[in-house]
Amino acid sequence: MDAHKAIITNIFNNSTLIEVPFFQRSYVWKEDLWARLLEDMEYVVKTSKPHFFGSIILKAGRKPKQGENFADCRTVVDGQQRLTTFLIFMKVLCLKLGQSVLFDCQFRIMGQSIALRHGKNDIDDFETVMASTSAVQIDNPTPQSRIIDAYNYFVEHIDETKLDIMTIIMNAQFVRIDLDADEDEQQIFNTINSLGVNLTTSELLKNYFFSRDTVSEYEAKWEAVFEKDDDTKSYWNTEIETGRMKRAMIDIFFDSYFQLFIQDKQYNISNDDKIMYARVDSLAQSYQHFIDNYCDGNKNVVLNQMKDYAFCFMDTFRPDICGMSIPGTFGIERLNVIIFGLKTSTLIPYVLYIAKNVYDEDEQKAMYGILESYIMRRMVVHTTTNNYNNLFTALIHNEVLDSDSLVAKLQSSNDSTTYIPTDDELRDGFKKSKLINLQTRGIIYLIESNIRPANSATILLGFDRYSLEHLMPKKWRNNWPACSSEDLARQRDSKLLTLGNLAIIPQSLNASIRDSNWQTKKIGKGANKPGLNLCAAGLSTVYDALLENEWTESKIDSRADWLFEKAKGLWKI
Secondary structure: EEEEEEEEEHHOOEEEEEEEOOOOOOOOHHHHHHHHHHHHHHHHHHHHOOOEEEEEEEEEOOOOOOOOOOOOOEEEEEEEEHHHHHHHHHHHHHEEEEEOHHHHHEEEOOOOOOOEOOOOOOOHHHOOOHHHOOOOOOOOOOOOOHHHHHHHHHHHHOOOOOOOHHHHHHEEEEEEEOOOOOOOOOHHHHHHHHOOOOOHHHHHHHHOOOOOOOHHHHHHHHHHHHOOOHHHHHHHHOOEEEEEEEEEEHHHHHHHHHHHOOHHHHOOHHHHHHHHOHHHHHHHHHHHHHHHOOOOOOOOOHHHHHHHHHHHHHHHHHHHHHHOOOOOOHHHHHHHHHHHHHHHHHHHHHHHHHHOOOOOOHHHHHHHHHHHHHHHHHEEEEEEEOOHHHHHHHHHHOOOOHHHHHHHHHHHOOOOOOOOHHHHHHHHHHHHHOOOOOHHHHHHHHHHHHHHOOOOOOOOOOOHHHHEEEEEOOHHOOOOOOOOOOOHHHHHHHHHOOOOHEEEEEEOOOOHHHHHOOOHHHHHHOOOOOOOHHHHOOOHHHHHHHHOOOOOHHHHHHHHHHHHHHHHHHOOO
């Protein structure tokens, strides 16, 4: 890597082609940034002081083909938006000043082709702008092009009397960072732009797998899968919380898909490489390393199956299920609630493995049921999830693709991080565990969906439509009978946080109802402040509680036992 200060003539030098990766994201700058650039350039001319545009990252690109007139090629890793805007600005300014020859000498290769070559999304519009012979506005197509919008903005707003071409050229400064072909552009980009929008795994992979010379392959193996229409794009761009970060579904797919390769015994991947491949922040680089070192550089090992797995992924993983009613019996819908609603995304690679390779639907559902039971038992008991990733990738590695083998593998673990809690532990969990609201809501919701009668007067809403309610309120001291001692009061404070005292309801209670005494909390305070009888109507998991004339610690324990019996019958392994 080489980094140094540069003016624009050190970037565009008559013989170097600067290529935007063919599948790079589109030009996105808007009027506020165009206005700022124009204002900055007027200031530069007025003061003759240098203006810093930020860093430009260029990576060693391809060799020129026969007939091409450039001597060197650089690929833009970072700086596409700034370089594009600057050239559009300079184009309009030179047209207005009658200096088109100067523009062509500086920003075309040997005075011919433009020295900045755009990618698939913007190439036609950029070439149209660069071919303009007069500073007049260009009709914008539908959908509108930001490239042409920028050109038209500068045509309208540039006052050429306030600007001088050579002063701008000599004072527009950048930090130019040149990378060798084998350097990790993702790491460098993300480090420099730690507060900006990072390059995504999918963007890097798209430009790794395809080029300007493989457009037909791109259309068949990528565009048809990930960019087919707006709904498809929306699905893949949906961001999901995974641990401490948000990731787009398309990046989650590539992470999961990669696991299927690195766990495949035929590749005999070293432990050191597996550790390296586990880093999601360098996943694109890991793909390249894997293909180079374990596939003899053959990208088709990954590409040939990608389309089928991507379609399977789309059919299997639906974050929107959290907004819909789900079946009471085991299946992928319930697992989607666990994965996306309860944020257990470590399940995804193994579930994808099952979905793609287990063809019997009943066997699939049986395996999904085992996974639900395993996860939910451990959630009730409040055990750690730290080793889930190792567990589920090990199941892929060992080719566990039937329910009997899955049960055997899970039961064989005596490790505290992966064991199956017993029924006694499950009972204790319902009576003693103090879980985060999300977990509690998920436990009760999945039980509710399973035990709800088919002829219930109210429909089961989506998981996201329910909130959590403490039957005995946290602020019980305001309206509930006092305890005989402070020690008993502390015990009550603890008891009311357990599952036996918690219920899901489709709408939150008014604050004045939430902390009221038990009878008022049930019936409410008129039509505008309904109580639990109305807000929880039709919910089987709270029905019996609302029949009680009083709500005490012993009632909480009884309800915990009742929930345990339902959970034990549901989550059997």
